[in-house]
Amino acid sequence: MKHFVITIGREYGSGGCEIAKRLSKLLNVEYYNNYFVDTAAIKLGVTSEAIAKLDENPDKKFIKDFASPNTKGTPSKIKAKDVYELQKKHIKELAENESCIIVGRCADYILRDRDDVMNIFIYSPYEYRIRHIIERENCTAQEASEKIAHINRCRHNYHKLITGSVRGDRKLRHILIDSSFLGIEETADMLYEIIKKKFS
Secondary structure, eight states, X not given: OOOOEEEEEEOTTSOHHHHHHHHHHHHTOEEESTHHHHHHHHHHTBOHHHHHHHHHOOOTTSOOEEEXXXXXXXXXXXXXXXXXXHHHHHHHHHHHHOOEEEEXXXXXXXXXXXXXXXXXXXXOOHHHHHXXXXXXXXXXXXXXXXXXXXXXXXXXXXXXXXXXXXXXXXXXXXXXXXXXXXXXXXXXXXXXXXXXXXXX
């Protein structure tokens, strides 16, 4: 296959990460998700938890200082913009150097000028997402509902701030797919066939 990069955006609870993992095995390439949080934390000398919190909750001006213990336990100030710039740099480097799958982080927007990228967005009905989260995380329906509301709101705000568009909008997306239609494994299998056809 030719060099390719697959970006995957997803609604929380739709099985996007599981689909990305299965695709990575089928395609024999790496998939990256929390990698961007961890590498930014190392570069900035703070904890991964601090980066994850700031990553999903940037302020409207995108320049908010965030006080957090660094890896040595002393306070450190970082900015949402610094985190984004580091993650953008890593995403571009990965896209240049290897075929891979990148989950989230507005990778479709960051790589919008490349012609070797396929952008996928995975969604599913609310009831399906509730059941999936309950099974995966062994929580109550109320807890699953609260997680969906919080995480999707954070992801929407981050995406809108970076791209100026609504997360899940068809702009920059090549494929939007309901994972409940075929299920996680068969959705991944179908996407695998599409990717092979595109990049063979």
